[in-house]
Amino acid sequence: MKKILILILFAMAVASFFYFDLGSQLTLANLKEQQAAFDEQYRAAPFLIIAIFFLVYVVTTAASLPGALILTLAAGALFGVVVGTIIVSFASSIGATIAFLSSRYLFRDAVKTRFGDRLKAIDRGVEKDGPFYLLTLRLVPVFPFFLINLLMGLTAIKARTFYIVSQIGMLLGTLVYVNAGTQLANIDEVSDIGSPGLLLSFAALGVTPWIGKWIVARIKRRKVYAGYSKPKKYDRNLVVIGAGAAGLVSSYIAATVKAKVTLVEAGEMGGDCLNYGCVPSKALIKSAKVAQQMRQADAYGLQKTDPQYSFKAVMQRIHNVIADIAPHDSVERYTDLGVDVVKGYAKIIDPWTVEIKRNDGETQRLTTRSIIVATGGAPFVPPLPGLDAVGYVTSDTLWEEFAKLDDIPKRMIILGGGPIGCELSQAFARLGAEVTQVEREDRLLGREDEDVSALAQAAQEGSGVIVRTGHDAVRCEVVDGEKRLIVSADGKEQAIAFDALVIAVGRSARLSGFGLEELGIETGRTIVTDDLLATSYPNIFAAGDVAGPYQFTHVASHQAWYASVNALFGKFKTFKADYRVIPWTTFIDPEIARVGLNEQEAKEQDIAHEVTTYQMHELDRAIAESATQGFVKVLTPPGKDRILGVTIVGDHAGELLAEYVLAMKYKLGLNKILGTIHTYPTMAEANKYAAGEWKRAHAPEGLLRWVERYHSWMRG
Structure with a gap:
C-alpha cells in the first residue's frame, strides 16, 4: 500500500507539472525575462531564495521532471559561478539519490522477482565495478541523468556510493552549465551551450576513467613484477603444470594453434579422473549394478x-579399463600432437621461469611467456584422533589397496554423504559388503533438493547400505583388536566396527610445492583467480580443481579453453570464464543429474520460479525396463518456458540431461523441446513429456473456451 501511495503521489506530481504547464516556466526565454525580478528578490532575501531554489531543484531532479538544465543556467545567472555551482552540485546529487532510492524501493523487488538470475549477475558486476561505470556515465551528459538514477536504483550499488560518485561525476558538467548561465544574455538557444564540440569533449572526458583504469592496471602490473628480470627471449610460449583434464586440454589447445608448449606431470598421465576417480569408480559401479x-x-x-564372483577379478577389471583408456592421455599421444611432455616435478621460480626436477634425475629450467597451473585436487582427510592407528583408504588410494585383497572387506564404513561417498557406498554394498555410510549433515547429497536426497537415501538402503545421517565422526580406536569409528548423534556416542574405512568427505586443491607461496600468489581453498582465470600475475593462470569453483572433470576441460586462449592471445582478446550452464551427475542407481538451479537454490536466492515435474513411472520405456524410479523436474520463471534449471532422477539421467544443457546454453525454451520429435520408446521422451506438462499447465483456457464454442457451433 505504501508503494502504491508513493506511485500515486508521483503520478499526481507529474500530472500537475504538465496540467499547469509548469514546463513553460522552465524555458530559456522565460528565464531571460524574469532575470531582473530574480536578481531583485535575491538581493532582498538571499537565504530564502537560495533555500527555495535548492528545494525546487531537488524536487525537479527527484521526480525526474524536465527543466534541470534551465535551472542550472538560472543558478549561474542568479547566484554566480561559485555559489551557483555549490547549490546545483548538492541539490542535483541529493535529488538524484532520492530518485535512486525511490526506484529501488518501488521497483527492485518486482524486477528481482521477475529477473532474479539476471539481476544477480548484474549485481555481481556492480559490486565489482559499479562506481567506475557510474562515474563514466556521470562524466558524459549525453546520457539522461534521470534514467541513470532510476536504473541504478534497480542494482545493489550502495546509496552512499551512488551519492558520492554522482557528486564528483556531475561536478564538471555542473560547472560548465552554471558558468554558461552567467552569460545568459548571450545565449539564444540551449544548443548554443550543448554544442557538438562541447558534447564531444564531455564524451572524451568520459573515457578518462577507462584511461585511469588502464594506467592503474599498468602500475599494478609493474608492481607485481617488480624485482624480477623479464627474459628477452623465451624457451616456450606456455608451460602447463599437471596432466589431468585441465592440463591435457590446455596443452592440446596450445599445440593445435602451433604454440611451443611443455606439459609437466610427476605422476600418471590423465590425472585423478582416469587413475583414481571417474573411470575406476564407474567401472566399479557397472560391476556392482550387474551383481x-x-x-x-x-x-x-x-x-x-x-552372484558369485572374485573380488580380485573385479578390481583387475577396473585396472584393465584404466589401461584401455590410458592411451588417450598418454605421453606418446600428446608428443605426437606436438606437446613436449616432461615427467617430473615442476616449480615456478619466477613469473617466467619453471624449474623441473625430472624423473630421470636431471633438472631442467624453461623460460616461458605464460604458465598454467593445473595441479588438481586430492581427497581431504579430516583430523580424526586415532585415524592413523586404525588405517584408512581414500577415494584415490582404495583402487591400489583393494586390488591387493582376495576378498572384499566384510564390514566397511564410508565416511561422507556427498556424490563420491554415495557412489562407493552403493557399489560396495551391492558387491556384498556390509556398508555403513556416515554423514554429519541431516541428509545425503545436501546440495540437492530434499525429495532428491530422500530418493537417494531410499536407493542406498534398497541396496543394503546402512545410512546414518546426522552422525558426526568423533575419533577412531582399536578395542581388543577390533577397529571402531566413534560417532556422535543427538549428544550420544556410539561405536561402529569396521574392517575397512573409506574417507570420502570431499577434495582439496593441491597448492603446495609448486612455488605459489614463494611468489606470493594468493590462495584460499583454491588459487585465487580473476574472471580470466589469471592469478595476481597476469601471465600465470590456473584451471581445474586447483582453481575451483567446481570440481568436475568437464569443468576443468571447460576452464582449460579460457586459460589457454587467454594465456596465448590475451594481448589481443580475452575471454571471461562462463559458468552459467554447468551440469553434473551423481552415478548412483538411479542416477541423479542436474544443471542450473534446483528448488533449494531458487528459494535461497529468492528467485521466482515454477516447478514442473514428470514422473518416470508414467514413461513407457521406463515401465518396459522396470526402471520407474525417479522424475524430471524443471524450473522456469512464472508463466515463461525459459529453463532455469533441471534435475533428473532415473536410469541414464546423465545422458537425458544433455538435451537441457543444450537448451539452456542456447536459450531454447520448453516449447522448443516439446516441438522436437523424440524416438518412441526411449527414456529421452521423458524430457518431451515434462515440456508437455508445462504446456498443459499454461494452456490458454479462455481461448479454449471460445474454441469449444466454435466446435459446438460447427456441429449445429
Whole structure:
C-alpha cells in the first residue's frame, strides 16, 4: 500500500507539472525575462531564495521532471559561478539519490522477482565495478541523468556510493552549465551551450576513467613484477603444470594453434579422473549394478541368483579399463600432437621461469611467456584422533589397496554423504559388503533438493547400505583388536566396527610445492583467480580443481579453453570464464543429474520460479525396463518456458540431461523441446513429456473456451 501511495503521489506530481504547464516556466526565454525580478528578490532575501531554489531543484531532479538544465543556467545567472555551482552540485546529487532510492524501493523487488538470475549477475558486476561505470556515465551528459538514477536504483550499488560518485561525476558538467548561465544574455538557444564540440569533449572526458583504469592496471602490473628480470627471449610460449583434464586440454589447445608448449606431470598421465576417480569408480559401479541385476532377475521374468564372483577379478577389471583408456592421455599421444611432455616435478621460480626436477634425475629450467597451473585436487582427510592407528583408504588410494585383497572387506564404513561417498557406498554394498555410510549433515547429497536426497537415501538402503545421517565422526580406536569409528548423534556416542574405512568427505586443491607461496600468489581453498582465470600475475593462470569453483572433470576441460586462449592471445582478446550452464551427475542407481538451479537454490536466492515435474513411472520405456524410479523436474520463471534449471532422477539421467544443457546454453525454451520429435520408446521422451506438462499447465483456457464454442457451433 505504501508503494502504491508513493506511485500515486508521483503520478499526481507529474500530472500537475504538465496540467499547469509548469514546463513553460522552465524555458530559456522565460528565464531571460524574469532575470531582473530574480536578481531583485535575491538581493532582498538571499537565504530564502537560495533555500527555495535548492528545494525546487531537488524536487525537479527527484521526480525526474524536465527543466534541470534551465535551472542550472538560472543558478549561474542568479547566484554566480561559485555559489551557483555549490547549490546545483548538492541539490542535483541529493535529488538524484532520492530518485535512486525511490526506484529501488518501488521497483527492485518486482524486477528481482521477475529477473532474479539476471539481476544477480548484474549485481555481481556492480559490486565489482559499479562506481567506475557510474562515474563514466556521470562524466558524459549525453546520457539522461534521470534514467541513470532510476536504473541504478534497480542494482545493489550502495546509496552512499551512488551519492558520492554522482557528486564528483556531475561536478564538471555542473560547472560548465552554471558558468554558461552567467552569460545568459548571450545565449539564444540551449544548443548554443550543448554544442557538438562541447558534447564531444564531455564524451572524451568520459573515457578518462577507462584511461585511469588502464594506467592503474599498468602500475599494478609493474608492481607485481617488480624485482624480477623479464627474459628477452623465451624457451616456450606456455608451460602447463599437471596432466589431468585441465592440463591435457590446455596443452592440446596450445599445440593445435602451433604454440611451443611443455606439459609437466610427476605422476600418471590423465590425472585423478582416469587413475583414481571417474573411470575406476564407474567401472566399479557397472560391476556392482550387474551383481544387483542378478539378484533382481525375477523382476524381468528370469531366475534370480546370488552372484558369485572374485573380488580380485573385479578390481583387475577396473585396472584393465584404466589401461584401455590410458592411451588417450598418454605421453606418446600428446608428443605426437606436438606437446613436449616432461615427467617430473615442476616449480615456478619466477613469473617466467619453471624449474623441473625430472624423473630421470636431471633438472631442467624453461623460460616461458605464460604458465598454467593445473595441479588438481586430492581427497581431504579430516583430523580424526586415532585415524592413523586404525588405517584408512581414500577415494584415490582404495583402487591400489583393494586390488591387493582376495576378498572384499566384510564390514566397511564410508565416511561422507556427498556424490563420491554415495557412489562407493552403493557399489560396495551391492558387491556384498556390509556398508555403513556416515554423514554429519541431516541428509545425503545436501546440495540437492530434499525429495532428491530422500530418493537417494531410499536407493542406498534398497541396496543394503546402512545410512546414518546426522552422525558426526568423533575419533577412531582399536578395542581388543577390533577397529571402531566413534560417532556422535543427538549428544550420544556410539561405536561402529569396521574392517575397512573409506574417507570420502570431499577434495582439496593441491597448492603446495609448486612455488605459489614463494611468489606470493594468493590462495584460499583454491588459487585465487580473476574472471580470466589469471592469478595476481597476469601471465600465470590456473584451471581445474586447483582453481575451483567446481570440481568436475568437464569443468576443468571447460576452464582449460579460457586459460589457454587467454594465456596465448590475451594481448589481443580475452575471454571471461562462463559458468552459467554447468551440469553434473551423481552415478548412483538411479542416477541423479542436474544443471542450473534446483528448488533449494531458487528459494535461497529468492528467485521466482515454477516447478514442473514428470514422473518416470508414467514413461513407457521406463515401465518396459522396470526402471520407474525417479522424475524430471524443471524450473522456469512464472508463466515463461525459459529453463532455469533441471534435475533428473532415473536410469541414464546423465545422458537425458544433455538435451537441457543444450537448451539452456542456447536459450531454447520448453516449447522448443516439446516441438522436437523424440524416438518412441526411449527414456529421452521423458524430457518431451515434462515440456508437455508445462504446456498443459499454461494452456490458454479462455481461448479454449471460445474454441469449444466454435466446435459446438460447427456441429449445429
